[in-house]
Amino acid sequence: MSKVEEILMQLKQASDQPLCAYVYDLDHLHAHVSGVVSQLPERCEMYYAMKANSERPILEELAPLVQGFEVASVGEVKKAREVDRRIPVIFGGPGKTDEELMEAIRSQVELIHVESIHELRRLEYLASQVKAIVPVLLRINLAGPFPEAATLHMAGRPTQFGINERELAVVMAQLALCRYVRLEGFHFHSLSNHLHAPNHIALLRMYVQKAKQWVEEYQLEISRLNVGGGIGVNYQALQEQFDWPVFVSLLRDFMEGEVPENWKLMFECGRYLTASCGYYVTEVLDLKENHGERYAVVRGGTHHFRLPSSWQHNHPFEIMPLDEWKYPFARTTWEGVAVTVVGQLCTPKDVMARQVPVDRIRIGDLIIFQYTGAYSWSISHHDFLSHPHPDHIWLRSATNKWSLTGKVEKEWTY
Numbered sequence: 001m002s003k004v005e006e007i008l009m010q011l012k013q014a015s016d017q018p019l020c021a022y023v024y025d026l027d028h029l030h031a032h033v034s035g036v037v038s039q040l041p042e043r044c045e046m047y048y049a050m051k052a053n054s055e056r057p058i059l060e061e062l063a064p065l066v067q068g069f070e071v072a073s074v075g076e077v078k079k080a081r082e083v084d085r086r087i088p089v090i091f092g093g094p095g096k097t098d099e100e101l102m103e104a105i106r107s108q109v110e111l112i113h114v115e116s117i118h119e120l121r122r123l124e125y126l127a128s129q130v131k132a133i134v135p136v137l138l139r140i141n142l143a144g145p146f147p148e149a150a151t152l153h154m155a156g157r158p159t160q161f162g163i164n165e166r167e168l169a170v171v172m173a174q175l176a177l178c179r180y181v182r183l184e185g186f187h188f189h190s191l192s193n194h195l196h197a198p199n200h201i202a203l204l205r206m207y208v209q210k211a212k213q214w215v216e217e218y219q220l221e222i223s224r225l226n227v228g229g230g231i232g233v234n235y236q237a238l239q240e241q242f243d244w245p246v247f248v249s250l251l252r253d254f255m256e257g258e259v260p261e262n263w264k265l266m267f268e269c270g271r272y273l274t275a276s277c278g279y280y281v282t283e284v285l286d287l288k289e290n291h292g293e294r295y296a297v298v299r300g301g302t303h304h305f306r307l308p309s310s311w312q313h314n315h316p317f318e319i320m321p322l323d324e325w326k327y328p329f330a331r332t333t334w335e336g337v338a339v340t341v342v343g344q345l346c347t348p349k350d351v352m353a354r355q356v357p358v359d360r361i362r363i364g365d366l367i368i369f370q371y372t373g374a375y376s377w378s379i380s381h382h383d384f385l386s387h388p389h390p391d392h393i394w395l396r397s398a399t400n401k402w403s404l405t406g407k408v409e410k411e412w413t414y
């Protein structure tokens with residue numbers, strides 16, 4: 001039995017309520033992220049994009065492992081500072097208010113990602129008022145085309161992100177007038193959930209070539225390129241994940257052969273760092289057939305775990321059999337069928353996986369959704385329908401403790 005399953009057994013014994021919990025394996029998180037970071041070649045830095053999951057235990061675990069945090073709001077700046085007062089913070093996002101920009105300056109973020117010409121003008125104006133030199137990267141929305149095999153695109157098509165590549169000349173003219181804003185380099189975050197390591201290098205090559213061209217054209221001196229996040233998780237074939245060792249070995253050659261010696265590359269990954277440490281676990285409340293389709297209705301739903309409905313995908317899961325059955329009548333059991341896993345919400349959109357073949361499923365079994373450590377709880381509409389929130393369980397062997405947030409901390413050794 002896995003560590004997570006053991007804990008679920010304990011949770012089941014501790015309460016007679018149907019189980020519903022997020023379980024985070026912080027040991028796994030630590031091992032995974034330190035492995036990823038330690039393989040990076042020189043002059044490459046890993047930031048954590050905290051919007052993927054900004055729960056405090058996650059940030060605490062990651063702060064000593066990564067170069068810094070990428071944030072997109074003042075709320076996230078505060079979360080970063082609460083965990084580590086000095087950790088480098090880089091600040092981006094479309095639509096930053098004056099107040100947010102001032103707060104970013106005051107809290108001495110390492111870099112601000114400028115997303116428009118108006119934002120550049122405002123930042124210069126605000127920085128001049130407090131006489132602060134503000135280092136920035138310009139976020140550029142490249143025209144593309146980009147390598148295939150990614151799910152969400154933020155550039156190369158109309159989106160609200162970054163400065164249109166075609167307007168760069170205008171922005172550069174504006175920048176030349178700036179006395180407080182200091183250009184450190186460029187920022188690109190063009191796509192999300194990219195699974196193919198060689199294609200990801202091709203993307204970086206495109207970024208570096210563009211930046212070299214602009215340096216030449218506008219006579220710039222830059223030191224950093226932020227190459228974004230977007231390294232993916234293969235939710236449809238868990239055994240075939242992004243090949244990090246292949247990626248870093250290609251990256252090493254790329255750094256040596258193609259990236260100017262005085263440039264650093266910054267990565268700001270979210271999903272790839274935290275997805276694999278999380279599990280969303282929920283109990284089967286009912287099994288029923290309607291109009292030829294079989295449904296497993298579970299405790300919770302997309303108000304806890306919006307990712308599968310937001311992406312319209314079947315989220316991978318395993319069934320953990322629980323033998324206990326407390327009723328004096330027969331237990332519904334299905335074998336060798338395809339089930340659609342739905343939650344408790346009163347909307348047909350509350351679906352987490354559709355028509356997935358299973359060997360056996362019974363009322364009262366547990367469904368363990370895997371890879372739910374990123375963009376899962378964090379993007380969900382928790383209070384829609386006012387059902388209770390799931391437990392949040394943080395597993396860490398160093399302290400030999402597991403804890404339920406908001407509840408009494410219990411001892412757990414393994």
Ligand SMILES: *Cc1c(COP(=O)(O)O)cnc(C)c1O
Binds near residue numbers: 051070270
């Ligand atoms: C969301 C976001 C990231 C992280 O993206 P992942 O796909 O989770 O790696 C990085 N940079 C920016 C600007 C973002 O908005």
